[in-house]
Amino acid sequence: MNQTRRKRRPDPSLSRLDSLSPEMLFPAKSPSLTSSRIRYIFLLLTFCFIIYIIFSYGTTFRREQISSIARSLSVFSTRRRHLLFSIAASHDSWLRRSSYVRLWYSPESTRAVVFLDRGGLESDLTLPPVIVSKDVSRFPYNFPGGLRSAIRVARVVKETVDLGDKDVRWFVFGDDDTVFFVDNLVTVLSKYDHRKWYYVGSNSEFYDQNVRYSFDMAFGGGGFAISASLAKVLAKVLDSCLMRYSHMYGSDSRIFSCVAELGVTLTHEPGFHQIDVRGNIFGLLCAHPLSPLVSLHHLDAVDPFFPKRNRTESVAHLIGAASFDSARILQQSVCYDSLNTVTVSVVWGYAVQVYEGNKLLPDLLTLQKTFSTWRRGSGVQSNYMFSTREYPRDPCGRPLVFFLDSVGSDGTEGTWSNYNLHRVGNCHRAEAVERLERVRVLSRKLKHDVEQMVAPRRQCCDISSPYNKSMVINIRQCMPDELIAMNT
Numbered sequence: 418m419n420q421t422r423r424k425r426r427p428d429p430s431l432s433r434l435d436s437l438s439p440e441m442l443f444p445a446k447s448p449s450l451t452s453s454r455i456r457y458i459f460l461l462l463t464f465c466f467i468i469y470i471i472f473s474y475g476t477t478f479r480r481e482q483i484s485s486i487a488r489s490l491s492v493f494s495t496r497r498r499h500l501l502f503s504i505a506a507s508h509d510s511w512l513r514r515s516s517y518v519r520l521w522y523s524p525e526s527t528r529a530v531v532f533l534d535r536g537g538l539e540s541d542l543t544l545p546p547v548i549v550s551k552d553v554s555r556f557p558y559n560f561p562g563g564l565r566s567a568i569r570v571a572r573v574v575k576e577t578v579d580l581g582d583k584d585v586r587w588f589v590f591g592d593d594d595t596v597f598f599v600d601n602l603v604t605v606l607s608k609y610d611h612r613k614w615y616y617v618g619s620n621s622e623f624y625d626q627n628v629r630y631s632f633d634m635a636f637g638g639g640g641f642a643i644s645a646s647l648a649k650v651l652a653k654v655l656d657s658c659l660m661r662y663s664h665m666y667g668s669d670s671r672i673f674s675c676v677a678e679l680g681v682t683l684t685h686e687p688g689f690h691q692i693d694v695r696g697n698i699f700g701l702l703c704a705h706p707l708s709p710l711v712s713l714h715h716l717d718a719v720d721p722f723f724p725k726r727n728r729t730e731s732v733a734h735l736i737g738a739a740s741f742d743s744a745r746i747l748q749q750s751v752c753y754d755s756l757n758t759v760t761v762s763v764v765w766g767y768a769v770q771v772y773e774g775n776k777l778l779p780d781l782l783t784l785q786k787t788f789s790t791w792r793r794g795s796g797v798q799s800n801y802m803f804s805t806r807e808y809p810r811d812p813c814g815r816p817l818v819f820f821l822d823s824v825g826s827d828g829t830e831g832t833w834s835n836y837n838l839h840r841v842g843n844c845h846r847a848e849a850v851e852r853l854e855r856v857r858v859l860s861r862k863l864k865h866d867v868e869q870m871v872a873p874r875r876q877c878c879d880i881s882s883p884y885n886k887s888m889v890i891n892i893r894q895c896m897p898d899e900l901i902a903m904n905t
């Protein structure tokens with residue numbers, strides 16, 4: 418009916434089209450242009466229709482494609498914003514140790530909260546927001562001589578999940594004296610599917626600590642990560658575990674036990690460092706596993722790890738280097754000068770050691786025992802979770818050591834870092850190295866895709882010769898069948 422009527426009365430629609438036609442805006446000089454005007458309108462409408470088709474098809478296509486790619490890659494596309502850090506502190510320790518947190522926390526790009534036993538601190542926008550823990554006095558604590566605060570700190574896991582923050586893939590826990598290398602943690606966690614149940618961390622360096630607690634417990638200070646799916650279930654059941662494990666010492670034992678009751682075991686990641694040692698951790702830092710550095714803990718129990726810098730400045734210096742090439746920080750490369758029989762070990766972003774003679778790679782990968790045991794006392798044995806070698810007491814029996822001075826970028830992927838000689842003792846050195854004062858290391862930004870994370874390979878390096886006061890080292894990928902050894 419309507420169609421018939423429209424056919425009979427074409428004028429109103431025409432006039433409406435007329436009102437939109439360009440001729441109204443640019444009036445036609447002659448009525449003979451009417452037919453070209455209709456053609457113009459027809460072309461315009463066709464054009465609009467085609468654009469509409471292309472656009473709507475295009476967006477559906479793109480949307481579908483993007484969401485399918487996102488689905489398949491979602492495991493690997495973990496970003497900084499997907500991590501929520503939760504720091505367990507107390508009012509008193511926070512005053513002293515927040516300076517460590519400030520070094521790795523960025524208000525713009527890090528999501529973090531701090532749990533304290535009581536409030537009353539001025540808010541500080543350079544630090545994560547502070548939350549006062551809920552009362553836990555109803556939970557029993559029976560470990561002789563232990564600290565009840567273990568319950569409050571364990572319950573931080575539940576209270577963090579209960580905040581209900583959106584789009585969290587990983588809940589990360591640490592102490593206020595834990596320093597995280599956030600980008601590296603993101604890389605490490607990208608290996609795992611956050612939709613499955615994961616408890617990721619590392620145990621103690623000190624063998625006896627693992628005997629006492631568990632080889633499969635993530636030591637809390639080194640930090641650990643719980644996938645969002647596991648964290649949600651854990652938050653629901655944690656209180657019942659807190660009742661059951663009242664006889665245990667620490668907060669991390671309580672979390673470990675509850676996770677174990679859920680049937681989940683620890684996924685070991687060697688980049689987390691509890692640092693259960695004391696004193697000089699040079700040897701520990703110079704033999705980092707072939708895995709990104711994720712955390713350092715117990716900073717107040719160890720010496721500042723750069724000469725002439727205090728603890729906070731030392732950590733800041735290391736984090737500063739990491740900002741140029743996060744994946745490479747503390748990664749060790751070894752290269753040889755066969756002409757002069759010199760061996761060089763580069764620990765990127767920290768130190769270079771120059772050895773006189775031909776040192777075999779496996780020896781340089783073992784840890785120099787520069788530190789002392791975590792537990793003190795006469796009966797304490799220094800058993801560690803890694804191979805160690807003695808660090809000579811006589812400074813002249815040690816390699817020449819160069820500490821990081823400065824790092825820079827060439828503006829693209831290239832990075833340089835300079836290391837200055839740390840003079841100790843008046844030692845007689847081989848002629849080839851006796852005048853050395855500086856080492857400059859050139860490298861390219863290390864990219865860790867998931868494949869390299871699963872099956873990593875150490876990089877090689879070359880010494881530019883001749884050298885006199887200053888040595889230049891270039892780090893690069895090894896050739897397929899290249900061996901890290903001296904050509905003899």
Ligand SMILES: *[C@@H]1O[C@H](CO)[C@@H](O)[C@H](O)[C@H]1NC(C)=O
Binds near residue numbers: 728730
């Ligand atoms: C470390 O040195 C900085 C100055 O560079 C100073 O502000 C800070 O208080 C020092 N920290 C300690 C613990 O001495």
Ligand SMILES: *[C@@H]1O[C@H](CO)[C@@H](O)[C@H](O)[C@H]1NC(C)=O
Binds near residue numbers: 852885886
């Ligand atoms: C190394 O430097 C010293 C001091 O600058 C200089 O006397 C010497 O000739 C140099 N040696 C070589 C081989 O260039």
